[in-house]
Amino acid sequence: xxxxxxxxxxxxxxxxxxxxxxxxxxxxxxxxxxxxxxxxxxxxxxxxxxxxxxxxxxxxxxxxxxxxxxxxxxxxxxxxxxxxxxxxxxxxxxxxxxxxxxxxxxxxxxxxxxxxxxxxxxxxxxxxxxxxxxxxxxxxxxxxxxxxxxxxxxxxxxxxxxxxxxxxxxxxxxxxxxxxxxxxxxxxxxxxxxxxxxxxx
Numbered sequence: 001x002x003x004x005x006x007x008x009x010x011x012x013x014x015x016x017x018x019x020x021x022x023x024x025x026x027x028x029x030x031x032x033x034x035x036x037x038x039x040x041x042x043x044x045x046x047x048x049x050x051x052x053x054x055x056x057x058x059x060x061x062x063x064x065x066x067x068x069x070x071x072x073x074x075x076x077x078x079x080x081x082x083x084x085x086x087x088x089x090x091x092x093x094x095x096x097x098x099x100x101x102x103x104x105x106x107x108x109x110x111x112x113x114x115x116x117x118x119x120x121x122x123x124x125x126x127x128x129x130x131x132x133x134x135x136x137x138x139x140x141x142x143x144x145x146x147x148x149x150x151x152x153x154x155x156x157x158x159x160x161x162x163x164x165x166x167x168x169x170x171x172x173x174x175x176x177x178x179x180x181x182x183x184x185x186x187x188x189x190x191x192x193x194x195x196x197x198x199x200x201x
Contacts, residue, residue, distance in 0.1 A: 051165040051200050052122065052156065053078040060196030062091065064105075064175055065188045069093035075111070075198075085111045087126060095187065098138035105188075106131040107148055120156035122167075125149070130177055132188065138181045146177025150192060165200045 058073045073089035089107045094100040109128020116123065127149035134141060150173020159165045171194040180186050 051159065052167070053082045054200045056198050056200045058169070058196055058198035060089075060169075060171075060194045062192065062194035064091075064093065064192045065190050066097075067093045067095055067188055069105075071194070071196075073107075073198075078113075083113060085113075087111050087128075093188075095135070095138055098135070098181070101135040101137045103135045103139075104133040106133075109148065111152075113152075113154075122152075122154040122156070124152045124154065126152060126171070126173075130175055132177055132179050134179060139179060140182055141179070144177050144179035146175060146179070148175045148192070149173050150194075154198065163201075167198050167200075168195070169198055170195050 055077050056075045058075070060071045060073065062069050062071060069091045071089050071091035073087055076086040078085045087107070087109055091105045091107070093103055093105060095103060107128060107130055109126050111124050111126045113122050113124030115121065128147065130146040130148045132144040132146065134144065136142075150171045152169055152171040154167045154169040156165065156167040171192075173192050174190060175188055175192050177188055178186075179188055
């Protein structure tokens, strides 16, 4: 039976609204906390902090809902007092209850971050839009739209000789998307976890 457009829209909006609320708080709170701390005392800037404001590439392993995947992300240079960035990521995922069928996802979002005082650890919130491209073997719809949000923890490694710096990161959050399989079950919604390596160019 063909899905009615207005029902699809209402379902999708209902699922991504909590994610959008999470998005706003995740992005604004770290930047606001950092601004307040800066007014009290300005901490010295380390070499890791300086290099961490450049463009970066990252590779990740993730578990979104019950689906395992791997991803690649590119992050813009940091702006707005080096507290904000734009991140674009693409992921390949495998649906475990559909003979590990391959499908794809894109994320586009904003990141708000701050460094812990006197530590090479960056705390950030990220949120944005999720574009899903399912496989026809388990979902007859070729496209689904939603949102995502998470908190991230980035641990910078001591910088070796050379222009590059790198970090390990962990991201914990949620996805909200209106995708349903041919059997009527939603997928990719709920808790998401990612971990990986990021290199600053």
